[in-house]
Amino acid sequence: MGGDKAPDEIVAGAKQAVEELGVPVVLVGQPEAIGDPGPCEVIAASEVIAMDEDPGQGVRRKKDSSLVRAAEAVRDGKASAMVGAGNTGATMASALLRMGRIKGVNRPAIATPIPVPGSTPTILLDAGANAECTAQMLVQFAQMGSVFAAGRYGIDKPRVGLLSIGEEETKGTPLVKETHALLAEGVGINFIGNVEGRDIISDRVDVVVTDGFTGNVALKSMEGTLRFIVGKVFEAFLSSDEAKEAANVLLPALAPVADELEPDNTGGAMLLGVDGVCIISHGSSSARAIVNAVRVARDSVDGDLVNRLRDSLSG
Amino acid sequence: MGGDKAPDEIVAGAKQAVEELGVPVVLVGQPEAIGDPGPCEVIAASEVIAMDEDPGQGVRRKKDSSLVRAAEAVRDGKASAMVGAGNTGATMASALLRMGRIKGVNRPAIATPIPVPGSTPTILLDAGANAECTAQMLVQFAQMGSVFAAGRYGIDKPRVGLLSIGEEETKGTPLVKETHALLAEGVGINFIGNVEGRDIISDRVDVVVTDGFTGNVALKSMEGTLRFIVGKVFEAFLSSDEAKEAANVLLPALAPVADELEPDNTGGAMLLGVDGVCIISHGSSSARAIVNAVRVARDSVDGDLVNRLRDSLSG
Numbered sequence: 001m002g003g004d005k006a007p008d009e010i011v012a013g014a015k016q017a018v019e020e021l022g023v024p025v026v027l028v029g030q031p032e033a034i035g036d037p038g039p040c041e042v043i044a045a046s047e048v049i050a051m052d053e054d055p056g057q058g059v060r061r062k063k064d065s066s067l068v069r070a071a072e073a074v075r076d077g078k079a080s081a082m083v084g085a086g087n088t089g090a091t092m093a094s095a096l097l098r099m100g101r102i103k104g105v106n107r108p109a110i111a112t113p114i115p116v117p118g119s120t121p122t123i124l125l126d127a128g129a130n131a132e133c134t135a136q137m138l139v140q141f142a143q144m145g146s147v148f149a150a151g152r153y154g155i156d157k158p159r160v161g162l163l164s165i166g167e168e169e170t171k172g173t174p175l176v177k178e179t180h181a182l183l184a185e186g187v188g189i190n191f192i193g194n195v196e197g198r199d200i201i202s203d204r205v206d207v208v209v210t211d212g213f214t215g216n217v218a219l220k221s222m223e224g225t226l227r228f229i230v231g232k233v234f235e236a237f238l239s240s241d242e243a244k245e246a247a248n249v250l251l252p253a254l255a256p257v258a259d260e261l262e263p264d265n266t267g268g269a270m271l272l273g274v275d276g277v278c279i280i281s282h283g284s285s286s287a288r289a290i291v292n293a294v295r296v297a298r299d300s301v302d303g304d305l306v307n308r309l310r311d312s313l314s315g
Numbered sequence: 316m317g318g319d320k321a322p323d324e325i326v327a328g329a330k331q332a333v334e335e336l337g338v339p340v341v342l343v344g345q346p347e348a349i350g351d352p353g354p355c356e357v358i359a360a361s362e363v364i365a366m367d368e369d370p371g372q373g374v375r376r377k378k379d380s381s382l383v384r385a386a387e388a389v390r391d392g393k394a395s396a397m398v399g400a401g402n403t404g405a406t407m408a409s410a411l412l413r414m415g416r417i418k419g420v421n422r423p424a425i426a427t428p429i430p431v432p433g434s435t436p437t438i439l440l441d442a443g444a445n446a447e448c449t450a451q452m453l454v455q456f457a458q459m460g461s462v463f464a465a466g467r468y469g470i471d472k473p474r475v476g477l478l479s480i481g482e483e484e485t486k487g488t489p490l491v492k493e494t495h496a497l498l499a500e501g502v503g504i505n506f507i508g509n510v511e512g513r514d515i516i517s518d519r520v521d522v523v524v525t526d527g528f529t530g531n532v533a534l535k536s537m538e539g540t541l542r543f544i545v546g547k548v549f550e551a552f553l554s555s556d557e558a559k560e561a562a563n564v565l566l567p568a569l570a571p572v573a574d575e576l577e578p579d580n581t582g583g584a585m586l587l588g589v590d591g592v593c594i595i596s597h598g599s600s601s602a603r604a605i606v607n608a609v610r611v612a613r614d615s616v617d618g619d620l621v622n623r624l625r626d627s628l629s630g
Contacts (some may be wrong), residue, residue, distance in 0.1 A: 050618075117547060128480055131488050165443055165531040170369075173446050173528050197535030201543045212326040213488050214532055217512040219524075221533040224513030225540040232432060233548065236568035243568055246561035253551035253558055 001029040001048045001066040002086015004284050010085060013290025020291060023298050026079050027223040029066040041192055043078070051109050053281065055089030071098035081277035081297035083268070087284040091278065092129055092271055096166065099276040104313045105116060106134075108213070108273030109141045110280060111148050117260040119203040120153045127269060128216035135178040137164070140188055140313065144147055144206035144272040146189040147312045151303045152270075153298070158206035163214060169194065175211065188312065197221075222268040226261060227235060238255030264289035267296035272309065277301055316344040316381040317364045319599050327399060327575015328605025329355050334607060338613050341394050344381040345626045356391070361386040366598065372405030374412060377545035382406055386413035389591040396592035398583070400600040406593065407444055407586055414591040417621065421449075423588030424456045424527070427534055432575040434518040442584060445532035450493040452501055453477070453524055455628065459587040460522035461504040462627045466618045467585075467611070470521050476510030478525035478533070484509065490526065503627065512536075524525045541576060559566060579604035583610035587624065591611050592616055 001007055008030060014025040015038040027034055029044045046064040049058035053097035059068060067086065068183045071094040073079040073163050084091040088110070097110060113121035125145045130137065162180055164172035171181045172193060183191045195205050197218055210218070237247035259265060268289065269283035277300045281293045302305075322344060329340040330353040342349055343358045345387045362380040365374035370614055374383060382401065386409040394404055398408040403425070411423060425444045428436035440460045447477040457475050464473035477495055479487035484495045486509060487593070498506040501519065510520050525533070552562035573578060583596035592615045615621075 049411055052483075059494060112514060116543075131480060131486075163532060165446060165528055165535075171446075174530075196539075197537075198531040198539030198542070200536055201539050210532075213480055213491075214529055217533050218536040220480075221510030221536045222512075222522040224511075224516050224538045225537045227513070228431075228516045229541060229544050231570070232572045236572065237564055239568040242564050245565035249557050249561035250551055250565075254548070257547045257551065309625055 001033065002084050003281065005286060006085065009031050009287045010286065010290055011035065013287035016287055017291045017294035021295055021298060024296055026073060026242055028070040028073065043069055049087050049090040051087050053087060053090065055087060055093045058087065058090045059093040063204055064087040067094040068098060071095050075099050079281065080301045083279045083281060083290065083293045083297050085281035085283060086298050088128065088280055091280050095271055095274045097274065098284060099274045102129065102273055102310050102313060104274050105273040106137050106140055108271050109144065110269050111145055111272050112269040113199055113266050114222065115260045116201055116203055117257045120155055120206065121266065122200050123207045124200060124206060124215055124219060125209060126212040126215050127219050127273065133211035135175060135182055136216065138179040139182050142183055142189055142191070142207065143187060143211045143312050144309055146304065146310050147202045147211060148270060148272055149206045149306050152299065155206050157190040158187050160191045160193050160207040160209060161199065161205040163208050163210035164194040165196065166279050171190055208213040265292060267292035270300065276306060316348065316398050317399050318596065321603060324602045325605055327348065328602035331602055332540055332606045332609035334611055336613060338609055340609060341388060343385040343388065358384055358388055363406040364402050365377050366402050368402060368405065370402060370408045373402065374408040375406045382409040383413060386410050390414050395572065395616045396594065398594045398596060398605065398608045399613050400596035400598060403443065403595055406595050410431065410589045410591065412592040414589045416495045417588055417590050417625050417628060420588040421452050421455055421588050424459065425584050426460055426587050427584040428581050429515055429537065430575045430581060431516055432572045435470055435521065437515050437520060437579065438464050438522045438535060439515060440587065441527040441530050442534050443527045445527040449489065449524035449622055450490060450539055453494040453526065454497050457498055457506065457522065457524045458627050459502055459624055460501060460524060462623050463585060463587055463620065464521045466620050466623055467614065472505040473521035475504050475519040475522040475524060476507050476514060478529060479509040480511065482509050531538060559601060580607060584609035587617065591621060
C-alpha cells in the first residue's frame with residue numbers, strides 16, 4: 001500500500017516478480033485496493049500508514065496496517081522477507097518492533113547501494129535511519145556494511161571507509177575521530193581510513209560509513225546533482241532537430257550508463273540489523289523497481305544474510 | 316605560493332587580472348619563485364605553508380609565510396582583499412588571526428557558491444571551516460549568507476534554507492531542530508524552513524545553512540557526482556568516430572552548461588565573518604580561476620561587503 005504509485009505499480013511488480021523470478025509473493029494490504037492479485041497470495045490489512053505520517057505513532061496506532069502486518073508475516077515465518085516502497089521511517093519501525101533486532105545490534109541502519117557505472121555499487125550506510133549516532137553504532141554499521149557488500153555483490157574483503165572531511169585521522173568531528181580510532185584497532189573488517197564525499201561515487205571504496213544525518217544529506221545531494229545534470233544533458237539533446245539526431249547516435253554509448261544509474265534498477269536499500277530481511281524501495285518505485293526489490297530480497301534470503309550478520313556481530 | 320599550480324598559474328592570473336580588470340594586484344611570496352611580476356607589486360615572504368601542513372601550527376610557526384603576510388597586508392591597509400588557492404585551513408587561520416573577526420561574529424564560515432546553470436548560484440555555508448557548530452553559529456551563518464547572496468548576486472530577500480533530512484521541523488539532529496526554532500523566531504532574513512540535499516543544486520533556495528562537516532561532505536559529494544557523470548558523458552562522446560561527430564553537433568547546446576559548472580569560473584569561496592575580504596580559491600586554480608577570484612574580491616570590496624555584514628550582525 002506504500003509508495004507514490006501504490007497499489008497499482010506495486011501489485012503489477014509483484015505479479016511480474018512471480019512470473020520472472022518464480023518467487024512466491026504475498027501482497028499485504030486492502031484486498032479491494034489490490035484488486036486481482038493474480039498468482040499472489042493476499043494477507044488482508046485494513047489500515048495504511050501514509051507517506052508523511054509520523055512513523056512511531058503510525059506503527060503504534062495502526063496495528064492492522066500493511067507495514068505492521070508484513071513485518072509480522074516475516075516474524076511468523078509466513079514470509080521470508082518484506083519489501084516496502086512507503087514511509088521509510090514506518091517501514092523501519094515496523095521491522096524493528098515486529099522482527100526485533102539481531103542480538104548485539106545497537107540500532108539498525110539503512111544501507112543504500114550507490115550505483116557506480118562500470119564497477120560494483122558503493123554501499124552507503126546509514127542513509128537516514130539514525131540522525132544521531134555513537135561511535136559504537138558506526139563500528140557496527142561498518143561491520144554490517146562489510147557483510148552486506150560481500151554477500152550481495154561478492155566483493156572479497158570490501159574496503160570500508162569512514163566519511164569525513166579529509167583523509168587524515170585528525171579531520172572531522174569528535175564522533176568521526178573516535179570512530180576512526182575504534183575501527184583502526186581492528187574490528188574484523190578491511191578498514192581503509194577516512195574517505196571524502198567525492199569518493200562515494202567512485203571505485204576507491206566499497207562501503208562508506210557515516211551517521212544517518214550526513215548519509216542522507218550526501219545521498220540526496222548526489223541524487224539532486226545527478227538529476228540536474230541529466231536534465232541539462234537532455235535539454236541539450238532536444239534543443240534542435242540536429243541535436244536530436246546527434247543524440248540518437250550517442251544513445252548506444254550513453255544508455256548503459258543511464259541504465260546503471262536508474263534508481264529502479266538498484267532494487268532499493270536494505271535495513272541491516274533487524275532479525276529478518278527488509279528492503280526499502282524508493283517512494284517512486286515502478287513495477288520494475290519492485291521486481292528488482294523482490295530479486296534483492298530473494299538473494300538476501302538465499303545468501304543467508306541475516307545469519308551472516310549475526311555471526312559477524314557476535315565476535 | 317599556494318595551490319597545485321603555484322606559483323606559475325597564480326602569477327599569470329595576477330598579471331591577467333591587472334590587464335583585464337584594471338585592478339592593482341600585489342603578489343605575496345618568494346620573489347625568486349615569482350620571477351617577473353609584470354605590472355604587480357611584490358611583498359616578499361620567505362616561507363610557504365604547504366597544502367597538507369597543519370593550519371594552526373603553520374600559521375603560528377611561519378610568521379613570514381605568504382599567507383600570514385597577505386593577511387597582514389589587508390590588516391595594514393596595504394591591500395583591500397586577499398586571494399589564496401593554498402591550504403584552506405591555513406588561509407582561514409591567517410585571516411582570522413591577522414584581520415580579526417567582525418564584532419559580534421562567533422566563528423567565520425566558508426561560503427561556497429554552487430553553480431546552478433540557468434539560475435543564480437546557491438550559497439552553501441559552512442562548507443568546511445567549522446566541523447562542529449552551535450545553533451547560534453548557524454544563525455549567524457544564515458545572516459551572513461543572506462547578506463552575501465544579496466550583495467554578490469543581487470538577490471532580493473535571498474531564500475535561506477536549513478539543511479536537514481526532511482522538510483518538517485521535527486526532522487534532523489537536535490542542532491538542526493534548535494537552529495530551526497531560532498531562525499523561525501525571525502532573525503532579519505527570509506527563512507524558508509528546512510531544505511534537503513537535493514535542493515542545493517536547484518533554484519528552490521538561495522542560501523543553504525549547515526555545519527562545516529555536513530556542508531563539506533555535501534559539497535564534495537556533489538563535486539564527485541558531477542565529475543563522474545561528466546566523465547562518463549565524455550567517454551560516450553569519444554566512443555567512436557560517429558559519436559565524436561555527434562558530440563560536435565551537441566557542443567553549442569552543452570558548452571554553456573559546462574561553462575557555468577566549471578569551478579574555475581565561480582571565483583572561489585568567501586570566508587565570511589573576518590574583518591576583511593578573503594577569497595579561498597580551489598587548490599587546482601588556473602590563471603583563469605585567479606582572474607575570477609580577483610574579480611570577486613574587487614566586487615566584494617566595491618560592494619562594501621564587510622560593512623554590510625557588520626551592520627546585519629549588530630542588529
